[in-house]
Amino acid sequence: MNENSVNYYGKMPDPLVGSREQKTPPTPRAAAARERYFGTRSSASMEFPYWYTRRWEELEGEIPVIRRAEALKAGFEHLTPTIYPGELLAMGKASYLRGSFPMPWLSEAFFMAAEDKFYQEALVSGKLTADTFTTMGTGGGNVTQSIGKVISIAGKFGLRVEEMPVMIEVAKRWKDKSVDDVGHRYEQKVPGYKEKEAIMRSVICMFDSGYTLPQGREVVNYYYPLQYGIEGIKAICGDAIAEVAGKPGMDRLYFYQAVKIMLEGVQAWIRSYAKEASLLAGLEKDAQQKQEYEAMSERLHWISSHPPRNFHDALQILWTFHIAVLNEDAISGLSPGRVGQVLLPWWQRDMKSGLLDRDKSIELLECMRMKFTEIDCFASMGVVGGVLSGNTFNNLCLGGLTKEGTSATNELEMLILEAGIRCDTPQPTLSILYDEKLPEEFLLKGVECTKIGTGYPAWVSNQVAMEFLLKNYGHEGMTLEEARAWSIGGCLETSPGSWMPLEFDGEIHWIPGGSAPATSVGVHFISLPKILEVALFDGMDMRTGERIFPPHGLELNSYEELWKVFRDYFSRAVHVLTLTNNIQHDAWRKIAPSLVNSMLKPDCLAVGKDIGQMGSRYNTTFNVETTGTANLVNSLASLKLNIYDEKNFSLEDYRKAILANFGYHTAKETGSFSLIDQTPNQDYDTWKKIHKLSNEAPKYGNDNTYVDGILREWETWFCDMTHDYLSIYDQPLYACQISVSTHGPMGAVTLASADGRLCGTTFSDASMSAYPGTDRNGPYALFNSATCWDHSESQNSQLNIKIHPSAVKGREGSRKFLELIRAYLRKGGFHVQFNVVDSRMLKEAQKEPGKYRGLMVRVAGFTQYWVELGKQIQDEVISRTEYEEI
Amino acid sequence: MELSCKDCTFYLPVDVFQGLCKISKAKILPDDAFCREAGKLPKCKFCHHFTEEKDYLGKCKGTTLAYHDMVASKCADFEWIQQN
Numbered sequence: 001m002n003e004n005s006v007n008y009y010g011k012m013p014d015p016l017v018g019s020r021e022q023k024t025p026p027t028p029r030a031a032a033a034r035e036r037y038f039g040t041r042s043s044a045s046m047e048f049p050y051w052y053t054r055r056w057e058e059l060e061g062e063i064p065v066i067r068r069a070e071a072l073k074a075g076f077e078h079l080t081p082t083i084y085p086g087e088l089l090a091m092g093k094a095s096y097l098r099g100s101f102p103m104p105w106l107s108e109a110f111f112m113a114a115e116d117k118f119y120q121e122a123l124v125s126g127k128l129t130a131d132t133f134t135t136m137g138t139g140g141g142n143v144t145q146s147i148g149k150v151i152s153i154a155g156k157f158g159l160r161v162e163e164m165p166v167m168i169e170v171a172k173r174w175k176d177k178s179v180d181d182v183g184h185r186y187e188q189k190v191p192g193y194k195e196k197e198a199i200m201r202s203v204i205c206m207f208d209s210g211y212t213l214p215q216g217r218e219v220v221n222y223y224y225p226l227q228y229g230i231e232g233i234k235a236i237c238g239d240a241i242a243e244v245a246g247k248p249g250m251d252r253l254y255f256y257q258a259v260k261i262m263l264e265g266v267q268a269w270i271r272s273y274a275k276e277a278s279l280l281a282g283l284e285k286d287a288q289q290k291q292e293y294e295a296m297s298e299r300l301h302w303i304s305s306h307p308p309r310n311f312h313d314a315l316q317i318l319w320t321f322h323i324a325v326l327n328e329d330a331i332s333g334l335s336p337g338r339v340g341q342v343l344l345p346w347w348q349r350d351m352k353s354g355l356l357d358r359d360k361s362i363e364l365l366e367c368m369r370m371k372f373t374e375i376d377c378f379a380s381m382g383v384v385g386g387v388l389s390g391n392t393f394n395n396l397c398l399g400g401l402t403k404e405g406t407s408a409t410n411e412l413e414m415l416i417l418e419a420g421i422r423c424d425t426p427q428p429t430l431s432i433l434y435d436e437k438l439p440e441e442f443l444l445k446g447v448e449c450t451k452i453g454t455g456y457p458a459w460v461s462n463q464v465a466m467e468f469l470l471k472n473y474g475h476e477g478m479t480l481e482e483a484r485a486w487s488i489g490g491c492l493e494t495s496p497g498s499w500m501p502l503e504f505d506g507e508i509h510w511i512p513g514g515s516a517p518a519t520s521v522g523v524h525f526i527s528l529p530k531i532l533e534v535a536l537f538d539g540m541d542m543r544t545g546e547r548i549f550p551p552h553g554l555e556l557n558s559y560e561e562l563w564k565v566f567r568d569y570f571s572r573a574v575h576v577l578t579l580t581n582n583i584q585h586d587a588w589r590k591i592a593p594s595l596v597n598s599m600l601k602p603d604c605l606a607v608g609k610d611i612g613q614m615g616s617r618y619n620t621t622f623n624v625e626t627t628g629t630a631n632l633v634n635s636l637a638s639l640k641l642n643i644y645d646e647k648n649f650s651l652e653d654y655r656k657a658i659l660a661n662f663g664y665h666t667a668k669e670t671g672s673f674s675l676i677d678q679t680p681n682q683d684y685d686t687w688k689k690i691h692k693l694s695n696e697a698p699k700y701g702n703d704n705t706y707v708d709g710i711l712r713e714w715e716t717w718f719c720d721m722t723h724d725y726l727s728i729y730d731q732p733l734y735a736c737q738i739s740v741s742t743h744g745p746m747g748a749v750t751l752a753s754a755d756g757r758l759c760g761t762t763f764s765d766a767s768m769s770a771y772p773g774t775d776r777n778g779p780y781a782l783f784n785s786a787t788c789w790d791h792s793e794s795q796n797s798q799l800n801i802k803i804h805p806s807a808v809k810g811r812e813g814s815r816k817f818l819e820l821i822r823a824y825l826r827k828g829g830f831h832v833q834f835n836v837v838d839s840r841m842l843k844e845a846q847k848e849p850g851k852y853r854g855l856m857v858r859v860a861g862f863t864q865y866w867v868e869l870g871k872q873i874q875d876e877v878i879s880r881t882e883y884e885e886i
Numbered sequence: 887m888e889l890s891c892k893d894c895t896f897y898l899p900v901d902v903f904q905g906l907c908k909i910s911k912a913k914i915l916p917d918d919a920f921c922r923e924a925g926k927l928p929k930c931k932f933c934h935h936f937t938e939e940k941d942y943l944g945k946c947k948g949t950t951l952a953y954h955d956m957v958a959s960k961c962a963d964f965e966w967i968q969q970n
């Protein structure tokens with residue numbers, strides 16, 4: 001096969017369009033910070049985990065939540081502060097620019113040496129299988145190999161050789177005590193546990209959530225520190241302690257005490273930075289830089305106790321608490337939410353008083369973008385590469401509605417978009433909560449941003465999200481008014497929020513913020529094409545020869561029989577994974593209860609319970625997440641047509657063709673993970689006819705009722721069946737349909753599929769995206785296919801489209817682009833986002849990555865630097881259908 | 887004991903491969919030669935309570951795990967080794 005096998009809708013212009021729409025550059029300050037970032041590698045350190053572990057061990061026998069608080073406090077107060085020249089916002093997760101650290105209290109096996117017995121045990125239980133099928137990006141800031149005095153961990157993080165022995169020693173101290181190990185001990189009590197291990201080894205499921213990323217995919221709530229300051233929160237805790245001490249419900253006493261202790265650690269951490277800023281001011285010769293260090297020191301001293309006095313203080317508090325949450329657990333998808341609405345009162349006052357102007361505001365917002373871009377998450381290769389692609393999914397949302405139901409967008413959000421245009425970096429990614437009430441000017445600004453090719457903002461339906469929330473959180477008391485406070489948590493997880501009454505200059509401002517713990521934990525991710533493959537082979541994984549599910553023993557003489565077997569196997573996987581993940585999350589809330597995030601989340605402080613004890617206002621937060629929707633649906637359509645309706649060949653012949661990879665070399669053999677560049681082998685002629693008919697079978701994304709009916713049947717069944725399973729919070733699960741990067745490694749372990757896809761190639765991305773090259777009738781046909789079911793039945797659905805820059809060029813192009821977006825969202829689509837790029841440039845960037853350090857693409861819910869993506873994902877993005885016309 | 891830039895209180899780590907000098911703002915490497923004795927950074931290996939064992943590991947006050955290259959600026963127990 002070659003590049004011509006990918007269908008482009010319309011005629012590709014000649015020559016290559018290497019640039020995107022013209023844009024204003026960032027401020028010199030942000031430009032310098034970005035250049036520094038480009039030259040920086042992901043780096044791990046041991047300060048935090050060392051002190052955490054040391055204090056933890058000292059307090060054996062203490063009340064667990066107090067022990068946890070003291071350990072966190074020790075971690076925070078011993079972090080070495082690092083402030084880089086030109087920064088206006090200080091503080092980072094660890095003492096490197098892209099710093100992170102292991103959290104062995106969660107899991108310790110993956111960063112042990114491959115020959116270590118801990119690592120080997122984890123391999124046997126299937127916990128690390130995904131790691132072995134993940135390709136990491138080889139460029140950018142990834143430390144892919146050990147060099148000199150630096151050890152590479154998980155193909156991404158560098159650790160100084162001097163810290164390696166202590167990392168191993170600390171990890172060993174958590175053996176049999178970490179969330180991972182304790183959870184593993186008890187999950188084996190679940191009937192059918194062995195089936196779970198087989199599921200993990202086959203990579204039908206990508207990873208366990210309880211010890212990998214137990215928090216995240218949620219929205220932070222900054223209300224308490226913004227309203228009360230840290231001393232104010234400590235006073236709230238002090239009053240509550242006096243109120244509850246000695247009375248029934250004693251856990252509240254420990255919780256409040258633990259929050260106070262943790263906050264003391266956070267205060268010490270902030271004050272370390274204040275002291276460092278002061279030291280730097282003393283060394284500084286440049287008058288402006290000296291003044292900035294002095295101001296920074298004063299600001300940090302102030303916010304270590306008090307609520308903010310101005311926008312800059314407020315932004316610093318927001319950032320500080322954001323990374324404070326990130327330092328209590330391994331977390332991806334911790335979204336700042338509707339920042340422009342939360343910080344609006346301070347910004348308006350500063351603009352009015354002259355403390356800020358438009359340019360200064362943009363500069364600060366650009367600095368904020370750089371800080372979010374610097375966030376790394378230390379995790380295993382399967383997680384950091386196979387799921388996150390090195391990103392951490394901090395999603396900033398714009399638009400939506402106010403508490404009263406009017407447009408919530410404002411001038412500050414326009415500047416956030418402007419900063420996103422000028423300082424185009426992966427984080428925070430932006431999403432517009434689209435509502436018909438949003439003003440045209442704001443929407444066109446959003447289009448202007450999307451057009452420059454950043455991959456953001458994503459466009460998300462406010463109404464569909466609110467419908468989903470009312471259906472799933474109504475029984476917990478959510479009202480229509482409260483549903484309007486929602487935001488995206490992580491890539492694309494619809495997350496409940498609440499309105500908090502911010503008292504400001506004698507008035508109440510109702511600010512939105514997250515009001516639930518992680519809204520995407522549980523069963524993550526299930527490979528739909530792999531389940532179908534196993535169904536076709538009577539419960540066996542033919543790649544490994546291992547039995548996964550009991551044999552169904554059926555001839556599969558009808559499509560209905562095949563469809564039933566698929567559902568049965570899928571249900572078995574969901575059943576056992578729900579139970580085992582519940583146990584892991586129970587171990588997490590007992591061993592490493594959340595304190596920073598709990599303190600922030602309404603109504604934990606009010607009721608005296610952490611989020612693991614359902615202190616949050618909303619707790620229906622577990623889900624079943626899937627990957628490979630288009631490949632599943634296309635495969636079912638092909639089987640239905642070729643085997644059962646037209647009887648073009650037998651199922652047995654199909655099985656043989658799949659095992660023979662339709663007469664092609666595998667992706668592993670060719671080193672290419674899309675259908676582009678696949679090469680036939682000597683058996684090509686034997687399987688040519690079957691492969692041709694498989695490719696010609698109806699494909700999702702073309703407004704074809706045959707295949708769209710199969711999609712609707714799948715979605716209707718799937719969204720409904722998830723409610724039959726209960727989380728540890730005794731709440732029903734719901735459907736979640738995003739791929740992030742899992743379509744790469746999950747495709748890598750899957751044989752050829754009945755839709756014509758070849759062995760080891762990456763699945764279709766997202767859930768509503770068509771398989772690359774198969775959507776041949778244009779974007780509106782794709783929209784019709786995607787909206788043939790009710791998207792509000794699922795936490796999300798995801799559609800990614802690639803458009804050539806020439807198709808949306810100029811003002812007229814912007815108008816057409818907005819109409820295209822509107823068309824999809826008005827049809828009931830939940831999410832659409834775009835890569836505005838010439839695919840030929842991506843191919844060039846793959847050949848010569850050094851020339852494209854700043855090139856970003858949208859993957860599936862997140863934007864990432866091209867050079868930091870693994871080849872599985874790069875190949876898939878290149879091969880996506882590119883629309884030359886809209 | 888041979889010292890390097892990463893042992894200096896004026897070393898600003900950027901990543902595991904490189905850093906900046908807080909005074910000159912020049913890009914420096916962590917293993918570059920140490921140039922300012924006065925700016926020695928508190929680390930376990932300079933602490934009176936630290937006993938080195940092997941592989942960069944040691945004990946704090948004879949009982950607690952510690953490692954020689956750990957920054958001890960925030961450690962309440964840190965005491966400089968008395969120079970003879």
